Amino acid sequence: MTEKKIKYAVFLKWISPQKGILASKTKLAEFVPLVTFDEIKKKTTNGILAVKARIFLPEFTRFAYFLGFKKNGRKQVYLYSDDGEAYLRLLVYAVTRQSIRSEVKANILREIIAKLSYIEVKYWASIYSRYFKEHKTRRALYKPAGAFKKVYGLDE
Numbered sequence: 667m668t669e670k671k672i673k674y675a676v677f678l679k680w681i682s683p684q685k686g687i688l689a690s691k692t693k694l695a696e697f698v699p700l701v702t703f704d705e706i707k708k709k710t711t712n713g714i715l716a717v718k719a720r721i722f723l724p725e726f727t728r729f730a731y732f733l734g735f736k737k738n739g740r741k742q743v744y745l746y747s748d749d750g751e752a753y754l755r756l757l758v759y760a761v762t763r764q765s766i767r768s769e770v771k772a773n774i775l776r777e778i779i780a781k782l783s784y785i786e787v788k789y790w791a792s793i794y795s796r797y798f799k800e801h802k803t804r805r806a807l808y809k810p811a812g813a814f815k816k817v818y819g820l821d822e
Contacts, residue, residue, distance in 0.1 A: 674699050674753035676730070676745040681720060695721045697757050716795045718804050719760040729776055730756055754791040755779050761794045765811040771820050778818050790814055
């Protein structure tokens, strides 16, 4: 009997573009925890969707690779990792980043998330997941993301 290894997956899907120069590089990141690698390959996940966030692809993938994620897929791109802590860090980054416009603050956000303790990351990820589960929309995540920015001094 083969052992099914649990993964943490982030599916990157097409989303209607925003206005602007870099609009074609935005994607919708869907965070799905605890799926098997076979489910990822077949694109049939039984995992519960934790959060959706609009991301800027080059910046997001650079941070994901820094956290140890691997890329796979050609048509439907997805990132996966074995590390639960890295998954939570990427989730908190994606949700908070979608409400930040300044590139300087985005760089500070990456530094903050890289230095946060596991308990803090787990707390913010659970807040974001709970809000998304209750409201079923990305826009509902702006309120807790605003709280995150206020706590860590990114709202100034």
